[in-house]
Amino acid sequence: KAGVTQTPRYLIKTRGQQVTLSCSPISGHRSVSWYQQTPGQGLQFLFEYFSETQRNKGNFPGRFSGRQFSNSRSEMNVSTLELGDSALYLCASSLNGLAGGQAVDEQFFGPGTRLTVL
Amino acid sequence: AQSVSQHNHHVILSEAASLELGCNYSYGGTVNLFWYVQYPGQHLQLLLKYFSGDPLVKGIKGFEAEFIKSKFSFNLRKPSVQWSDTAEYFCAGKSGGSYIPTFGRGTSLIVHP
Secondary structure, three states: OOOOEEOOOOOEEEEOOEEEEEOOOOOOOOEEEEEEEOOOEEEEEEEEOOOOOEEEOOOOOOOOEEEEEEEEEEEEEOOOOOHHHOEEEEEEEEEEEEEOOOOOOOOOOOOEEEEEEE | OEEEOOOEEEEEEOOOEEEEEOEOOOOOOEEEEEEEEEEEOOEEEEEEEEEEOOOEEOOOHHEEEEHHHOOOOEEEOOOOOHHOEEEEEEEHHHHHHOOOOOEEEEEEEEEEO
């Protein structure tokens, strides 16, 4: 089975621009989550999509948005880029997603997209 | 607020040394806990996870972690590290009824040959 893929792997943008990142989950996985990884901050949860609906959302401003398509592929958009948005953006997929209770599927992570904002 | 703390940000060891990385969580009630590893240039991958049952959890590559409820801890251990264990290690946790896992800031482990 192919793993989680993310495109592009590297991006350089300038302040004020917008950017779209793409994630293709493992075949059959319906949940896609996005995380921002920065040195010293670890991974911070952005949002999770399941069956084309945003099911969970972290504490990020509205400039960060996403969507999921019927084939479970997901895109993440950041508008009006700021210097502080420079980070590694990780996508993770799982079968049923971040479900409550004891039955939590393992998340499989992609290689990430390294975004640099100048 | 619910949180996960990793107290060791940078650890440097020689091969064959024993490893213990600390992780503390602040959740009450049922918890789900994870350790992830990110090798240089590779994807984040799951080392082990705890949901319930035996508090000593065995993972891949000889790693294990012990859930100690009274100490709110889930420390990662390996009796003898190898150079190939050089990586970033992340502890993550969530309460049983929560959707969203919280990750610690990570511990950078360097193993000298």
